[in-house]
Amino acid sequence: MLLTEDQELIADAARRIAQEHLAPNAAALDRGEPAAREAFLANLERLAANGFMAVDAPAEYGGTEAGTTAFALTVEAVGNACAATGVTVSVTNMVGEVIASVGSEEQKRTHLPRLADGTYKAGAFCLTEASAGSDPAALTTRAVMSGNEWVLNGSKLYITSAAYAGLFVVWAVTDPDAPKGKGISAFLVEAGTPGLVVGREEDKLGQRGSATNAVHFEDCRIPADALLGPLHGGFRIAAGELAGGRIGIAALALGIARAAVDAAIAHIKEREQFGRPIAAMQGPQWMIADTETELEAARLLILQAAALKEAGRPFGKAASMAKLYASEAAQRATYTALQLFGGAGYIRDHPVERYARDVRITTIYEGTSEIQRLIIARDTLA
Known part of the structure; x- marks a missing residue:
């Protein structure tokens, strides 16, 4: 699925900020260092200043108004650098979306600008x-x-x-x-x-x-x-927003998995066993091939769900399929990456053990994999 020029520009900008400012802080943030938490909060403000905390909110209320696909690309890019920041960005955007969707005019004018500009550090x-x-x-x-x-x-x-x-x-x-x-x-x-x-x-x-x-x-x-x-009318609001939030969590899972696999690819190109790089061996090559295929399939499911939502068409089943597949494929991918690192992957000197821990929750929050299967089955059999 091809992206528009604007979507590519937004994704590139999100990746640049994420890699320059979020990735260097991610390990220290995971360790709970106080200075890293302060940097994390500063990075939330930086993301807001660049339009990433209200990606799909209307421009008249301070939002970027770039659409659901841009939102998914943003969460993927941020999650690739720092999963903790990625989930914060995803949830904050969804808070803005629910206000934009069902809020009163006064609620929109009061709260959306504060989410968009970082006055509220998060929602x-x-x-x-x-x-x-x-x-x-x-x-x-x-x-x-x-x-x-x-x-x-x-x-x-x-x-x-x-x-x-x-x-x-x-x-x-x-x-x-x-x-x-x-x-x-x-x-x-x-x-x-x-x-x-x-x-x-x-x-x-x-x-x-x-x-x-x-x-x-x-x-x-x-x-x-x-x-x-x-x-x-709260139950209907919750059901609708959870469906949209599943696109964000699917994108977050993909971002984490992509970081793990990219690290593994770099490692097996350098690491030698039996006189040649591990990447030259068929076993690791097939592991990478299978993982790349799964992650690309996950990416396409995410973009499909986002495109349906942007078009105003029913997207609940597509969002559940994206969330189910992407989160479970991401777990397989991170464990494949850890396996390719061997014993080194189990050590905190390398980030893959953090990726494996970070991705685990993606099959649980915003609706477990089991709930996604129920939604998909009910929609299919209706």
């Missing part, structure tokens, strides 16, 4: 709960109208970027008597709002530089106009 989705992961209709967080305010109570789990997000999209039950999934609404809550409490940062296997926290709402009062979209 966060508060959907997952301890008893509502793959089943978002099982939410227990409540929002009750009190006077001219909504009062939020409940807890969310595994919220990406919560520690430094400036804006949260929060889903809560607004009609507990409605059929399951029918009485849920979405709200916009700014960081610093009394009653919004960010919990401790999770100690994760991979993407360690991206903060993941519990978020608690303790009599958190927000104005009536913080309601995002129609009252009781």
